[in-house]
Amino acid sequence: MSEYQYYEFLAVDRPLTEGEMGELSGISTRADITPTRFINEYNWGDLKADPAKLLQRYFDVFVYVANWGTHRLGLRIPNDALDLKTAGQYLIGDRASSKVGKGCVVVDLWSDLEYPEDWEDGRGWMASLAPVRSDPLTLTKTDPFVLRIIDPPTAHLHVNIFRLLLRNLL
Numbered sequence: 001m002s003e004y005q006y007y008e009f010l011a012v013d014r015p016l017t018e019g020e021m022g023e024l025s026g027i028s029t030r031a032d033i034t035p036t037r038f039i040n041e042y043n044w045g046d047l048k049a050d051p052a053k054l055l056q057r058y059f060d061v062f063v064y065v066a067n068w069g070t071h072r073l074g075l076r077i078p079n080d081a082l083d084l085k086t087a088g089q090y091l092i093g094d095r096a097s098s099k100v101g102k103g104c105v106v107v108d109l110w111s112d113l114e115y116p117e118d119w120e121d122g123r124g125w126m127a128s129l130a131p132v133r134s135d136p137l138t139l140t141k142t143d144p145f146v147l148r149i150i151d152p153p154t155a156h157l158h159v160n161i162f163r164l165l166l167r168n169l170l
Contacts (some may be wrong), residue, residue, distance in 0.1 A: 002040070002043060002067075003042070003043060003044060003066075003067065003068075004041070004043055004066065004067040005041070005042040005046065005047070005064070005065070005066045006039075006040075006041050006042075006063075006064065006065040006066075006121055007038070007039070007040045007041075007042075007047050007050075007062075007063075007064055008037065008039045008062070008063045008064075008125070008126045009037065009039075009054060009055065009058065009059040009061070010022070010036060010037055010059060010060060010061040010062075010126055010130050011035070011036045011037070011059050011060055012036075012060040012061060012130065012133065012134075013060055013078075015035035015036055016033075016034075016035045016036070016058060020058055020137030021033050021034075021035065022026060024038055024054075024058065027047070027048050027049045027054075028040050028047065028048065033095065038052060038054070038058075038059070040052040041121075041122075045154070046091060051064060051072070051074060052074065052106050052108060053086065055074045055076050055106050056099070056101040056102075056104060056106050059076060060075070060076045060103065060133060061073075061075060061076070061126065061129065061130045061133055062072065062075075063072030063122060063125045063126050063129055064122070065112075065121065065122030065125065067121075069111075069112055070111070070112050071075065071110060071111050071112075072109065072110040073108075073109045073110070073129055073132075074106060074107065074108045074109075075106070075107045075109075075132070075133050076105075076106050077104060077105050077106075077107060078102075078103060078104055078106050079103055079104060079105060084125050096108065096109050096110075114138070114161075115147075152164065
């Protein structure tokens with residue numbers, strides 16, 4: 001099986017400056033970089049930067065998909081929009097973490113499935129997951145990220161738990 005990785009970052013609160021886009025092009029010359037996005041697909045190699053650091057410095061939402069089963073959703077949340085004590089109660093276990101940054105908290109949620117037979121390439125995930133940052137109720141049981149973390153027959157229960165988690169975080 002060949003390797004495939006998809007990285008997509010989205011700037012929601014403010015567009016990137018020309019200087020920031022230049023800095024990002026230094027990380028990857030093949031990436032599609034606009035004032036609001038950074039998208040790169042790899043079939044060989046890897047991103048030459050830490051996604052959490054890119055999220056903390058430049059972006060507000062991050063989606064990652066790999067064909068070997070790893071899926072990540074990262075959210076950069078302003079400190080004034082997140083109760084860190086509450087966040088600590090929910091971000092436990094090995095599928096969620098948070099890092100405090102300058103003026104923000106970076107929340108990272110992920111799943112790992114061993115080489116799924118029906119993996120998706122990641123395009124289109126951002127459109128369904130980005131709204132979760134401001135309104136967890138937009139998440140549905142058919143969102144690809146949700147389907148990768150949970151068992152589809154019980155999706156409605158897990159989506160409600162995930163919504164509750166995000167609502168309590170934000």
